[in-house]
Amino acid sequence: MNLALEAWNACRLTEEKAYCADGFVFRQNHPAFPVWDTDVFPDPDTLMKIYKPTAVGVEFHAHTYLQLCYVNKGQCRHYMEQFASEAVKGDLLLIPPYIYHTFERINDRTEPELIQIDFMPSFINEHFDSLRYDSGLFDFAYIEPFVISANKLRPKLVLSDSVRQQLEALLQEMLLEQEKRKEGYKHLLKADLLRLLVIIGRQFSNSNYESDKDEKLLRKHKTAMLATIRYMDEHYADDLKLVEVCQYAMLSQTYFSHFLKYLTGKTFTEYINDRRINKSLEMLKNSDKNVADICFEVGFNEVTHFNRMFKKTMGLTPTAFRKREAAYRNP
Numbered sequence: 001m002n003l004a005l006e007a008w009n010a011c012r013l014t015e016e017k018a019y020c021a022d023g024f025v026f027r028q029n030h031p032a033f034p035v036w037d038t039d040v041f042p043d044p045d046t047l048m049k050i051y052k053p054t055a056v057g058v059e060f061h062a063h064t065y066l067q068l069c070y071v072n073k074g075q076c077r078h079y080m081e082q083f084a085s086e087a088v089k090g091d092l093l094l095i096p097p098y099i100y101h102t103f104e105r106i107n108d109r110t111e112p113e114l115i116q117i118d119f120m121p122s123f124i125n126e127h128f129d130s131l132r133y134d135s136g137l138f139d140f141a142y143i144e145p146f147v148i149s150a151n152k153l154r155p156k157l158v159l160s161d162s163v164r165q166q167l168e169a170l171l172q173e174m175l176l177e178q179e180k181r182k183e184g185y186k187h188l189l190k191a192d193l194l195r196l197l198v199i200i201g202r203q204f205s206n207s208n209y210e211s212d213k214d215e216k217l218l219r220k221h222k223t224a225m226l227a228t229i230r231y232m233d234e235h236y237a238d239d240l241k242l243v244e245v246c247q248y249a250m251l252s253q254t255y256f257s258h259f260l261k262y263l264t265g266k267t268f269t270e271y272i273n274d275r276r277i278n279k280s281l282e283m284l285k286n287s288d289k290n291v292a293d294i295c296f297e298v299g300f301n302e303v304t305h306f307n308r309m310f311k312k313t314m315g316l317t318p319t320a321f322r323k324r325e326a327a328y329r330n331p
C-alpha cells in the first residue's frame with residue numbers, strides 16, 4: 001500500500017454521515033486533516049488565484065473553494081479520499097469543496113507540472129448562476145464526486161486534442177495576466193475563467209457514462225439537491241427549520257449547509273430571510289397591506305425583527321421604503 005492511502009486508512013472517518021435511499025454516503029469533515037479556507041487567496045477582494053505548485057505530495061486536505069487542476073507536464077497519482085487515479089499530461093481534475101484529496105509523484109526522478117486554479121463562485125458572481133444548476137459543469141463539480149457506485153468515480157476529464165489546446169492557451173494567458181497585474185487584469189481573469197468553465201461543462205456533457213445505472217444515479221442526486229432549494233423557495237414563508245429541510249434533502253446538516261453556502265453565498269437563515277425580504281419589497285410596492293401584516297405573511301414572527309432585517313438589507317425601514325417608492329411614482 002502506498003503512503004497516501006496508508007495515511008488515509010490510519011485516520012478512518014469519524015464524521016457525521018447522511019445516507020440517501022440507495023445507501024450512498026456524503027462525506028463530511030475529517031478530524032485528522034485540514035480544511036483550507038479563503039485565507040489562502042492573496043487578495044481578499046479577488047477570491048481566485050492561478051498558480052503552478054512548487055511540488056506535489058502535500059498531506060490529505062480539503063478546501064472550501066473549488067479547484068481546477070490541469071496536468072501540464074509529466075504524470076502523477078491523485079487521491080480523492082480512498083479512490084486513486086493516475087493523471088497524465090492533458091488531464092483535467094476538478095476537486096469540489098470539502099472533499100479530501102492529495103497528489104503523489106509516480107516517478108521519483110521527474111516532478112510533474114500542474115496548473116491549478118482556486119476560486120469561489122463569488123469571483124464570477126452572477127455568471128455562475130447559469131453554470132451551476134443546468135450545466136455539465138454542475139454535474140461534474142458537485143454531483144458525480146459524491147455518487148460512488150461500485151468504485152465508478154470519474155475524478156478527471158480526459159480532454160480531446162482541440163479542447164486541450166484551448167485550455168492550455170487560456171491557462172497561459174491567465175498566468176501571464178496574474179503575473180503582470182496590468183490595469184483591468186481582474187476583468188480578464190474573470191472572463192477567461194468563465195470561458196474555461198463553459199468549455200469544461202461542454203466536455204463533460206459530451207462524455208459517456210459507463211452504464212445507464214451510473215447516469216440515472218447522477219440525475220437522481222442532482223434532482224434531490226436542486227429540489228430542496230426549490231422547496232425552500234416555495235416555502236420560505238413557513239416556519240422552516242434546517243433539520244427539516246435536511247431531512248427533505250436526505251443530507252446531513254453539515255453537508256447541506258456547506259452546499260447551500262457554496263452555491264448561494266448564504267447560510268440557511270440568510271437564504272430564507274433574503275427570500276422573505278424580497279417578497280416583502282414586492283408587497284410594499286404593490287399592495288396597501290400594513291407592515292405588520294406583510295411581516296407575518298412573508299414568514300417573520302416579530303415586527304421588530306422584520307424591521308431590523310429589512311433595514312439591514314435595504315438601509316431603511318419598511319415604512320420609509322414604502323414612502324420613498326410612493327414618492328418615485330408620484331413626484
